[in-house]
Amino acid sequence: MRWIDERFRRHPVHYIAQCIIGFAVVAAIVSVFGAITHGAVVAALGASAFIVFAMPHHATATPRRLLGGHALSMAIGLLCSVPLRLGLVPDSALGVGLLAAAAVALSMFAMVITNTEHPPAAGNALAFAMGSVGLQHGLFTVGAVLLLALARRLLRGWLRDLT
Numbered sequence: 001m002r003w004i005d006e007r008f009r010r011h012p013v014h015y016i017a018q019c020i021i022g023f024a025v026v027a028a029i030v031s032v033f034g035a036i037t038h039g040a041v042v043a044a045l046g047a048s049a050f051i052v053f054a055m056p057h058h059a060t061a062t063p064r065r066l067l068g069g070h071a072l073s074m075a076i077g078l079l080c081s082v083p084l085r086l087g088l089v090p091d092s093a094l095g096v097g098l099l100a101a102a103a104v105a106l107s108m109f110a111m112v113i114t115n116t117e118h119p120p121a122a123g124n125a126l127a128f129a130m131g132s133v134g135l136q137h138g139l140f141t142v143g144a145v146l147l148l149a150l151a152r153r154l155l156r157g158w159l160r161d162l163t
Helices: 006-010 012-033 039-054 063-085 093-114 121-129 135-154
Strands: none
Touching (some): 006 012, 012 039, 012 135, 039 121, 039 135, 121 135
């Protein structure tokens, strides 16, 4: 078993450069939009950045899936939070947990039937369903995802799949 990928040994520049570019884009996103986000929203962004910069030619890195997956998941998460926000479901671990689980399952379903599969986006469904995020988190996510898609587009001829 090798601890270091053989492709890294042959092409270390791409591995190092793509990780540095990923750092720069995420740093720009956080600097421009501010670190005003919920942990699950930031985690979803980090996972999306990994896909865009480490697996840029994978289907889940396409703008359609990146943007569509996050948009669907946020919308479904918000819809699932309505019963909690209206007091129709108790604000308990069980009530919130069931709504969050429903949001993840529904976002998975919506993404697979619309060909907008982007696994990290399900994290946003979870965060938005729990009712602890608001408009600024949605705007942060939209801006961040647009910047990730733009970076991938601008670098499309140069980026390599590292996985």
